Amino acid sequence: MQAVSIGPLLLAGDRLAAVIGFAVFMIVSSIMSSRLDSRVGAWSGWAMITGLVAARFGHVVENAANFAAEPWRVFAVWQGGFSWPWAAIAVAGSSATLLRPRRAILINRVVLAKRR
Numbered sequence: 001m002q003a004v005s006i007g008p009l010l011l012a013g014d015r016l017a018a019v020i021g022f023a024v025f026m027i028v029s030s031i032m033s034s035r036l037d038s039r040v041g042a043w044s045g046w047a048m049i050t051g052l053v054a055a056r057f058g059h060v061v062e063n064a065a066n067f068a069a070e071p072w073r074v075f076a077v078w079q080g081g082f083s084w085p086w087a088a089i090a091v092a093g094s095s096a097t098l099l100r101p102r103r104a105i106l107i108n109r110v111v112l113a114k115r116r
Helices: 013-035 039-062 064-069 071-075 084-115
Strands: 003-006 009-012
Touching (some): 003 013, 013 039, 039 064, 039 084
């Protein structure tokens, strides 16, 4: 197993890549929030939370037999175990929910502009 040591931390390569990806996503969304619209920050926070929770939930559901003997392992997220398809579905759903009011505003503006 390849691992990266950063001071006292020892991270596997795939987990380090995930941490870096999360950090880059939050930094980029923070910059976009300050330059474009403050709602981007709220969206990115909710997308991150729902994605992580759904990914863990999906892994637990997919491996329910393994978690049945020791159910407290459901909360041991540091051991890994996330399912990206579940995360993608959750992020898409939360994005559609959070961005719906904005989409409705844009549609109304287009309709009103065509009437003039």
